[in-house]
Amino acid sequence: MTHLRSGQVAEQAGVNPQTLRYYERRGLIAEPPRSPGGHRAYPPETVDLLIVIKAAQRLGFTLEEVAELIDTGRRGHPTPDLRARAKAKIAEVDARIADLMTIRTTLNQVVTAGCDSLTDCTCPDCPMVT
Known part of the structure; x- marks a missing residue:
């Protein structure tokens, strides 16, 4: 061998x-x-x-x-456990995708609002402080 x-x-x-x-x-x-x-x-x-x-x-x-x-x-x-674990991973991925979509939406709001600072933003209705 x-x-x-x-x-x-x-x-x-x-x-x-x-x-x-x-x-x-x-x-x-x-x-x-x-x-x-x-x-x-x-x-x-x-x-x-x-x-x-x-x-x-x-x-x-x-x-x-x-x-x-x-x-x-x-x-x-x-290993039927593989299928169960794969389904759990799919749920984890779906949750991460949802989190990332929320982050993306907020970042788009920051850009659209014209935010200029994390600590002293002067834009009206800053999405970072809501």
Whole structure:
């Protein structure tokens, strides 16, 4: 079986070598055996696992959440929890979008009102003080 060194895994997965060690400490990836020369010898599937971890992070899952989902999968159990967690993430994203839309609306009001200072605004009906 071919094993990969840290740099090879990192390059193929699009992460830096420190990320590998961090993920090992967090339990996201297994600590690999060492070569006779003392180098880490990762199995090739580590690259796929890292790609999945990074994809889950881009979807808003925390590393703790990713670790829990991976652990469930490693035990060979189906992970309906993934669907529930994805629905919860959708709700979080929707809430953030609503917050961002409120911020955008207020910023547009600031621009339209001609606000000139956060502390001593002289525009009439300043949206910042309402």
